[in-house]
Amino acid sequence: MGMMAKMRSLAPWFIVSVGGLFVLFMVLSDSKIGESMGRRTNDIGEVNGEKISYQDFANLLDRYKEFQLQQNGQEIPESQMDQFRDQVWESLLSQKLMEQKIKEYDLSVSDKEIEELLLGPNPPQSVTQYFIDSTGRFNREAYDAAIRNPENKTAILQLEDQVKQQLLQEKLTSLVNASAFVSDEEIKRKFNDDNIKMNADYISVTTQLSSDSTLNATDAEIEKYYSAHKDDYKKEEARKVKYVLFGTNASQQDTLSIEKNLIAIRKKVEADTSGFKTFVEIYSEKPYAKETLQITQVPSEAQSLVVNAKDGSFVGPVLTSEGFILYKVVKSIKAKETIVSASHILIKDKDEAKAVYKQLIAGSDFAEMAKTKSQDPGSGIKGGDLGWFGKGQMVPEFEKAAFRGRIDKIQKPVKSQFGYHIIKVQDKTKKEFVVESIVNKIVASPSTIDKVNEKANDFQFLAEEDGFDSTAVHYDYQVLETPELLKSASSIPGLGANRSLLLYTFDADVNDIGPVFKFQSGYVVAIVSQVAEAGVKPLEEVKESISSLVKREKKGDKELLIAKEIKAKIGDNGDMNIAKEVFPQAKVASVNNFSTTGSIPTIGRDFAFSQAAFELPVNTISEPFKGNRGSYIIKVTSKTPFDSTSFTLQKGSIRTSILNQKKSALYSQWLVDIKEEADIIDNRFQFYR
Secondary structure: OOHHHHHHOOOOOOEEEEOOEEEEOOOOOHHHHHHHHOOOOOEEEEEOOEEEEHHHHHHHHHHHHHHHHHHHOOOOOHHHHHHHHHHHHHHHHHHHHHHHHHHHOOOOOOHHHHHHHHHOOOOOHHHHHHHEOOOOOEOHHHHHHHHHOHHHHHHHHHHHHHHHHHHHHHHHHHHHHHHOOOOHHHHHHHHHHHHOOEEEEEEEEOOOOOOOOOOOOOHHHHHHHHHHOHHHHEEOOEEEEEEEEEEOOOOHHHHHHHHHHHHHHHHHHHHOOOOHHHHHHHHOOOOOOOEEEOHHHOOHHHHHHHHOOOOOEEEEEEEEOOEEEEEEEEEEEEEEEEEEEEEEEEEOOHHHHHHHHHHHHOOOOHHHHHHHHOOOHHHHOOOOEEEEEOOOOOOHHHHHHHHHOOEOOEOOOEEEOOEEEEEEEEEEEEEEEEEEEEEEOOOOOHHHHHHHHHHHHHHHHHHHHHOHHHHHHHOOOOOEEOOOEEOOOOOEOOOEOOHHHHHHHHHOOOOOEOOOEEEOOEEEEEEEEEEEOOEEOOHHHHHHHHHHHHHHHHHHHHHHHHHHHHHHHHOOOOOHHHHHHHOOOOEEEEEEEEOOOOOEOOOEOOHHHHHHHHHOOOOOEOOOEEEOOEEEEEEEEEEOOOOHHHHHHHHHHHHHHHHHHHHHHHHHHHHHHHHHHOOEEEOHHHOOO
């Protein structure tokens, strides 16, 4: 690649990663984009009063799409565009808010700082990656030559702008993370978590809530709990919508068109000598593959055709659950196992099974008898057909009879745990099949989608004129209603993801009918049916759940009281098995090799248990305490001693690890907080539906 091409390939992108959050900085400022566009279009939103034009957002969206294409060679599927736009919007909000904070904190970068980074010993990896030679080494000479080449002036100016944004981001990050601090106690705790292992004996006291009538929650107790925990019952503003879905399913004509197209392709393939692979690469929706399949791995609709096909012949197109498939059966090869195709009639009564068998022997049609007599509804409606199966797929009695039976011979009833089977083996094969295939999914054509869209728009217009419900009744459209929706929701139950409809819903009033919105399953016309303001859930709504919480608190108190009685009986050095004399249901057991973090064998994750064990001297019986699943008394029988030498050696790396985690979490939370505090207006629903 030429040097100028390399410099041009330094696309106007720079992605900064902090705590897993990737934020894109645009090379050009909004004002420059505005100037280049001549004038601003309608606003798509605002961030703290700073307007975002539709054109600016569309430009950024295009840049992200191009970047995605460069990264993995694939364009964003239409089905994922709503989610992709949400990601770009969130990145844009982060960018705007950080730019505002950079101005607020009066952060700046000097030309000297930019120069030192570009010409210093460690230039940005985002730039040096373009100057890696065939040995994987950074070619410093080529890099320096490119930097100093006057012909690269434009690219260098863009590069300097990228570096400036990087340095500003680093200064902002450092400022936000300045409060991150790691104490010696935290370091020691982490070391202990990783290195101290314990063994302990314990007594567990648990009672059954459902069988204890004394653990009732009174209205007064419920009200007291509710008053003390109102923050736990806060609710966001919520909305409901009623909607009509106009599904974009493939029409019968679409299905016929796809089939006709594959029939035409088959004729071309049969007349062409260039090879089937070429046609697969052009026409198939699945990548080319030459597969060796057992007949059971072929869709049931194509099995009989494939098993009887000659080497080199074509099968299909066959309509399957995957869509239409056109197979080329390259060849058949000998397999290790025999595969059987069989039908059966299942009758649970022995005498009735014998009677049906006699009718079949006398000449009755097997398939018709299966439909009317078989007590296996799954195969009965298919004339008893079970398809192809290998060994280990059927109950032993059935399998033995099927694999031993002769083709087309109706066997005497065979008993299994399900009843009596009258079996007819239809075919057997000891072959596998090498196949290539063209797969075309059954999807709606553009003309079908256009008709559905037109139908939805007609309904929306008439609903505005004549009322939503009455218009739906007139045209016999099904009206559905969502559960309560939150503005922060990522998808709508029953419909899927569409942030635009959610945003519209929270911008509209009750009985407002929205425009037509596009979902993966079709087009939706919706009306806001209910608005629930933010506040605290009423007591009646949460009374049942609070009652359960109060009962559990009482249960815990009762268990702790029993544990205290046990401790009084045992004393500080007594036999822990005495617990069963006080409370026969008490569990006395041991647990080994657990730490202050992670799951404890037979107990699970219980911080109270592990922390009590860590703080307890060896061979001392603890005071009773509450855990996740009851109350405990423990006795630590052994504990790894603290290794001061190892701690001294690891102290520095532990501090660095904890500090990096804190900084990452601190910065991520800071971004969340400034977004929540910001005055954000999101009007995307007016532009994307």
